[in-house]
Amino acid sequence: GQNIDQPTEMTATEGAIVQINCTYQTSGFNGLFWYQQHAGEAPTFLSYNVLDGLEEKGRFSSFLSRSKGYSYLLLKELQMKDSASYLCAVRGGLWENQGGKLIFGQGTELSVKP
Amino acid sequence: GAGVSQSPSNKVTEKGKDVELRCDPISGHTALYWYRQSLGQGLEFLIYFQGNSAPDKSGLPSDRFSAERTGGSVSTLTIQRTQQEDSAVYLCASSLVLRVTGEGRGELFFGEGSRLTVL
Numbered sequence: 001g002q003n004i005d006q007p008t009e010m011t012a013t014e015g016a017i018v019q020i021n022c023t024y025q026t027s028g029f030n031g032l033f034w035y036q037q038h039a040g041e042a043p044t045f046l047s048y049n050v051l052d053g054l055e056e057k058g059r060f061s062s063f064l065s066r067s068k069g070y071s072y073l074l075l076k077e078l079q080m081k082d083s084a085s086y087l088c089a090v091r092g093g094l095w096e097n098q099g100g101k102l103i104f105g106q107g108t109e110l111s112v113k114p
Numbered sequence: 115g116a117g118v119s120q121s122p123s124n125k126v127t128e129k130g131k132d133v134e135l136r137c138d139p140i141s142g143h144t145a146l147y148w149y150r151q152s153l154g155q156g157l158e159f160l161i162y163f164q165g166n167s168a169p170d171k172s173g174l175p176s177d178r179f180s181a182e183r184t185g186g187s188v189s190t191l192t193i194q195r196t197q198q199e200d201s202a203v204y205l206c207a208s209s210l211v212l213r214v215t216g217e218g219r220g221e222l223f224f225g226e227g228s229r230l231t232v233l
Contacts, residue, residue, distance in 0.1 A: 031219070044224070100162075102157075106156040
């Protein structure tokens with residue numbers, strides 16, 4: 001089966017650093033994505049990892065370990081506007097069979113406090 | 115268009131009625147996906163289109179759900195004889211086609227969704 005786990009909710013302080021973890025078990029692996037979703041809005045793409053290691057993009061970084069089925073999203077210098085749901089998603093099977101569909105975790109609701 | 119467009123943004127219907135939800139993907143994106151998001155839940159995959167064909171319908175919850183895509187562009191998700199458990203936000207996404215090797219990110223671009231409430 002396919003399973004993606006991430007914490008349901010987290011709280012952090014403005015200006016701090018927060019790490020959101022994601023573990024996955026899928027029948028195949030062809031990339032891991034992180035999306036941000038503000039309440040009532042569409043999910044928006046944040047990051048993509050297909051090889052092991054850290055990808056950095058401004059205040060956001062994402063890490064992947066394929067052997068451990070593990071990823072994390074690191075948010076630095078937290079701002080109030082970072083309060084949102086963060087969705088971990090895996091592209092599992094062969095492209096031609098599953099068309100690149102993403103399997104999503106339940107999402108982590110992050111609250112940033114002043 | 116510039117982004118993925120969905121309509122209606124909100125739909126309230128009575129149990130047993132049929133509803134149609136529309137998605138207009140980003141121009142040039144041949145892959146189109148439908149997902150469902152219930153309150154406080156993650157995104158549940160429903161169906162994937164490549165062009166006008168649907169190679170993966172594995173997420174459709176029952177035969178009351180169907181979808182079609184015409185002209186390789188606009189897609190319609192139809193729910194017949196709606197039930198209260200169908201209440202959710204229905205999200206459409208599109209992406210560029212990747213080669214078999216999966217090169218490139220192929221990230222999905224989402225619309226704002228259609229919020230369906232079945233009374």
